[in-house]
Amino acid sequence: MLDSILHMSTLLEKPVRVNRTVITTADQARAIEDPARAKVLEILYRKELNAEQILDELKKSGYKKALTTMRHHLDILKESGLIEIVRIEEARGAVTKFYGTSTKFLGFDLPKDFDAKYSSLVKTTSGKIEKLLKNISQKTANKNSKPEHDSYGQYLTFEIINRAITEILENSHQNSK
Numbered sequence: 816m817l818d819s820i821l822h823m824s825t826l827l828e829k830p831v832r833v834n835r836t837v838i839t840t841a842d843q844a845r846a847i848e849d850p851a852r853a854k855v856l857e858i859l860y861r862k863e864l865n866a867e868q869i870l871d872e873l874k875k876s877g878y879k880k881a882l883t884t885m886r887h888h889l890d891i892l893k894e895s896g897l898i899e900i901v902r903i904e905e906a907r908g909a910v911t912k913f914y915g916t917s918t919k920f921l922g923f924d925l926p927k928d929f930d931a932k933y934s935s936l937v938k939t940t941s942g943k944i945e946k947l948l949k950n951i952s953q954k955t956a957n958k959n960s961k962p963e964h965d966s967y968g969q970y971l972t973f974e975i976i977n978r979a980i981t982e983i984l985e986n987s988h989q990n991s992k
């Protein structure tokens with residue numbers, strides 16, 4: 816057995832270059848692993864809906880869920896911090912909860928020609944933004960830890976950038992109305 820391992824040929828060797836960062840908690844990742852819950856995040860963007868209204872919107876997108884299942888999905892999203900109850904109404908003794916989100920979920924599949932189509936724009940723009948990010952990163956880095964262990968500083972840097980990007984996207988949305 817050991818002899819056969821020593822004579823193995825390498826059939827593929829490819830360096831992996833990190834070119835994308837995803838920031839999420841384990842609870843949030845589990846919450847959006849279900850396509851229906853990911854769709855709920857998209858549905859609740861800029862809206863306040865109750866469970867039945869969300870269910871109706873899901874049905875329009877091809878998801879067929881029972882109301883009890885929908886409530887279970889909403890609980891998972893709420894516990895992960897991705898949605899929250901934004902309003903509670905009472906009518907004839909019944910309480911209705913309305914949900915909203917402060918998270919803009921950009922879930923989509925990249926087209927196969929993405930790199931060919933946009934690599935030049937991404938490279939040029941990334942270089943310019945990198946200079947700004949290095950400055951932010953230096954201000955948020957923990958001076959007492961090794962760079963590979965400064966996850967919190969990296970998170971803080973990303974959070975600053977995320978909020979700035981969100982602000983730009985939200986302002987452009989408001990201006991386009």
